[in-house]
Amino acid sequence: DVKVTQSSRYLVKRTGEKVFLECVQDMDHENMFWYRQDPGLGLRLIYFSYDVKMKEKGDIPEGYSVSREKKERFSLILESASTNQTSMYLCATIQGSSYNEQFFGPGTRLTVL
Amino acid sequence: AQSVTQLDSQVPVFEEAPVELRCNYSSSVSVYLFWYVQYPNQGLQLLLKYLSGSTLVESINGFEAEFNKSQTSFHLRKPSVHISDTAEYFCAVTANSGYSTLTFGKGTMLLVSP
Numbered sequence: 001d002v003k004v005t006q007s008s009r010y011l012v013k014r015t016g017e018k019v020f021l022e023c024v025q026d027m028d029h030e031n032m033f034w035y036r037q038d039p040g041l042g043l044r045l046i047y048f049s050y051d052v053k054m055k056e057k058g059d060i061p062e063g064y065s066v067s068r069e070k071k072e073r074f075s076l077i078l079e080s081a082s083t084n085q086t087s088m089y090l091c092a093t094i095q096g097s098s099y100n101e102q103f104f105g106p107g108t109r110l111t112v113l
Numbered sequence: 114a115q116s117v118t119q120l121d122s123q124v125p126v127f128e129e130a131p132v133e134l135r136c137n138y139s140s141s142v143s144v145y146l147f148w149y150v151q152y153p154n155q156g157l158q159l160l161l162k163y164l165s166g167s168t169l170v171e172s173i174n175g176f177e178a179e180f181n182k183s184q185t186s187f188h189l190r191k192p193s194v195h196i197s198d199t200a201e202y203f204c205a206v207t208a209n210s211g212y213s214t215l216t217f218g219k220g221t222m223l224l225v226s227p
């Protein structure tokens with residue numbers, strides 16, 4: 001059974017903290033994606049990666065960075081968390097060779113106080 | 114670049130009534146289209162997709178969507194909804210060549226009441 005796992009379902013952090021959100025996939029695919037989901041705004045792409053050590057900015061990269069040291073792991077980093085980064089964060093990868101069909105992890109709901 | 118417009122943020126319906134969730138897209142290239150569903154407190158999962166061939170595609174739980182290239186639409190329909198269909202539905206588009214990112218609409222919340 002294919003899986004995309006995210007390190008935490010719920011996370012509470014304080015303003016200014018450095019936050020790591022981890023994502024691991026077992027689909028052996030090069031492409032991985034990080035989105036944030038906010039009510040009324042849908043899903044917005046933060047960063048994506050086409051291969052190990054490679055990263056590309058999405059639509060809203062400000063305040064975030066990423067790390068892709070291994071094919072199966074893609075980390076999202078909030079260098080200095082702020083309250084406007086309170087959101088649901090979703091990681092995704094491509095399912096097999098299936099025409100850009102993305103498979104999502106369960107999400108991490110981050111609250112920044 | 115692509116864009117997606119979901120015209121309704123919320124659609125309330127009664128159980129066993131028909132429903133249509135609207136999706137329009139914009140793209141300068143040919144596309145693949147997807148509908149994803151998110152049930153309460155769950156992750157996003159694929160409901161159905163249009164890649165090529167027949168413009169009418171169906172899901173296993175009775176939803177269908179029709180790709181209309183001239184109207185750049187991919188509306189989602191179900192002839193009779195159940196309480197369990199209550200969820201948020203997202204339309205998404207991607208270019209149909211090479212690897213490309215998905216662009217999502219803002220979502221439509223389907224609220225089914227008895």
